[in-house]
Amino acid sequence: MSSTTTPYAAGEVSEQKSAARRLIFISVLVATMGALAFGYDTGIIAGALPFMTLPVDQGGLGLNPVSEGLITASLIVGAAFGSLASGYLSDRFGRRLTLRVLAVLFIVGALGTAVAPSIAFMVAARFVLGIAVGGGSATVPVFIAEIAGPSKRARLVSRNELMIVSGQLLAYVLSAVLAALLHTPGIWRYMLAIATVPGLFLLIGTFFVPASPRWLASKGRFDDAQHVLEQLRDSHAEAHREVEEMKTQAKQAHKRVPVGELLRQRWVVKLLFIGVGLGFTAQFTGVNAFMYYTPIILKHTGMGTNAALTATIGNGVVSVIATLLGIWAIAHYGRRKLLMTGLVIVILAQASLGSVLQFMPQNLTQSYAALACILVFLLFMQMCIAPVYWLLMSELFPMQVRGLLTGVAVSMQWLFNATVAFLFPIAISSLGNPTFYVFAAINLGSLLFVALCLPETRGKSLEQIEKHMKKEL
Template identity: 40%
Template sequence: MSAIQSQRDGVHTTPLPPLTDGPHRKRLGQVALIATFGGLLFGYDTGVINGALRPMTADLGLTPFTEGVVTSSLLFGAAAGAVGSGKLSDNWGRRKTILLLAVLFLTGALACVFAPNFEVMVLGRIILGLAVGGASTVVPVFLAELAPYEIRGSLAGRNELMIVIGQLAAFVVNAIIGNLWGEFGGVWRVMLAVAALPATALFFGMLRMPESPRWLISKGRVQEALAVLMTIRSPERAEAEMADVKHLTDEEKETMPTTWGALRNKWILRILLVGIGLGVAQQLTGINSIMYYGQSVLVEAGFDSNAALIANIAPGVIAVVGGIIALSMMQRVNRRTTLLIGFTLTTICHFLIGIASLALPVGNPMRPFVILFLVVAFVGSMQTFLNIAVWVMLSEIFPLYIRGFAIGISIFCLWIANAFLGLFFPTLVAAVGITGTFFLFGVLGILALVFIYTQVPETRGRTLEALEEDVTTGAIYVVHKNQTPAAP
């Protein structure tokens, strides 16, 4: 039983010692900053294609279909990287896996920069995808396992904030390079080369970072885990958390199967399906279609190419602003409430974009600006209420003994949905226009709202160990689905 639950089945337990300020809080912040360079790379490498694709198409002679292949090859690679890295991090460790991902980020970036043709470009994008998918799986778990439960949402959510900062950086770099040197050949290679800098920083930074203490405990390396906790907690808090995690881990070693065998427990299977549903629902908002093809959407709306590059910065800025607001809400607003608000707002934006595209025909001077405003509103709603909440929930809802495996499966499905959208979005827009595309996203948003309301439990304000016990027994669906946790 978790030490932080004050009442369960009539049994009273002692809460953990409170958080205190000191050098350990500064060290925790340093570890989180270095790890989230993985999120920064995730954002840059997925966002840079937005502005690099049009000049790349001219240089490499891409067709509309091969444009989709170049874009989606990273995403299919990310699906494989997510599921592979999740299992690898369970066996090999979170820290070592992130170091490997840094090497893949650098290798993939260099392959894309020097790609002489379509085939090598696709290979480089697949390598980048393996790194992006791995980072999307391992970094949130690493942060969640390091964080005290009181600030787990805001700490784990920093990775999503760094993702949107990376995407904004890509949009700004694209706009500057595209407008200053767009007439020169190979300008897209410079856009892609910038990613080598944070990849190098991630590698050398992680060499000085500790391993996840919860992973160390799961491997029986108790003294190492306590030594790590002592650097990021007060001594009293470190020892109390250590006892709590070790007790649960010892129980699970005797009774719990790992990976696929764990799915025989119907509650574990159910929470895995919830994780998959969260990831797929997030992608079916179409957010990454805007991030990958935003310039093309704005050109179709009525902007010229250079103006679209500049206008495309606006969704990137609002994404960062929304991410900052979302971090501040993580410890004050229930996760379910945040998700329901987010899907409601994004669905409304989808229908409004479709209506505006229908009501304002091509050539109407108001069309590009109205659609840009609605796209910015959509991205702001998405980043403020959905993206950080989804990634935080995926990092915290799974039990420790299958955490890497389960989040890997969930994010694999997320990336597959993302990849198919990336592959077919240009074809979809060409076939039914902005109007039909965003009406379709709106219908999918209504289905997502039904899923969130009926299936997703509440997780805020509780330790990973308390959540793990309730998930394993199914109590989380009965007791905590609509309960507002007490303020920590």
């Protein structure tokens, strides 16, 4: 009897595993369309700005350093509002519905930027687009973390960062290609219009992915959560164990405190402080000064506009390679170790860039030396800091308020991003090259913060992390 039933059982288990992996792959791919749109929308501004600064009669918007910073930062301020609002929406109505709403905003915002007739209209359209970008940045990692098991969570959540940098690379490549092939006024409008495509893919894809099982459990819908987990896990027994763990966690949470009181507990406040501090750490590395303004930095060394746009492709290539390395590293090393390693190299790269720009004569050698410093910076930023940040945002906070606290923390991260994006062109025009020494000093403080405050979360389930945080903080 066993000789006939065992092969059937083995085949059934194998089929279950294949189906589960397919569904997880599709779900992650759909969710990360939001990350792809996020990356493209934040990266394309680097290619569009040199053309938008042209006079209106030459197809531009006649930007100056202040309006450059305003247009760049408007998306990021919108992202701060979007991440905060999406945290509430995703806890109230679910991660999947929130992603669907954000997809519509991606499409509307992208079209608005493409047809903008004035600086004021562009700022408003970029703000709407920013709401979608910020909402996606807060919702996508949480959704992926909640459908992934503990052994897959780091790898799958890190794909969010991979899609962000892939979107940025796509933006850089298309900017250079369009600049080389099209010689028409308003070329930047074509660059910005392409951003509607990932938004469309996200909107359509949300009709083919399951709801978050942990969100269902948080609403007391344990049967629905188990049904979803049975599609996402390698066996029904594994799904059952996970649901039982969620039931136990929910009962303990219900017995302990209501949400309002939980938000006032010291360990939760400290976690929120750590989350906000990590957002400061990630943004005040100065990464987005490079992602948004590299062509302008290189033009100051004497490079032409098209050459600077082409050189910026190196940013995207290095970021994608670094993120792939980061996905490997994050599975083998602790979060703290990776963050601290990345910050040490970032400090050295910022100091080196400041020295290159300050002391080397302005020529092609300086241009390439500056680009080399930027690429080394990006290699370690995208390998050791960015993927770890987004992973920690998906796992640090307790289930009862995960969407809300992730939204608050990511919202603050976007405000820090906006601060850097707005002040950088002004700082460069007033302080000059020592601006990069200021970044290096700030990053030294961030290194001390990570060393003293960040707990380790590697190798734990989301429920185990919550239990550990309450005990340790």
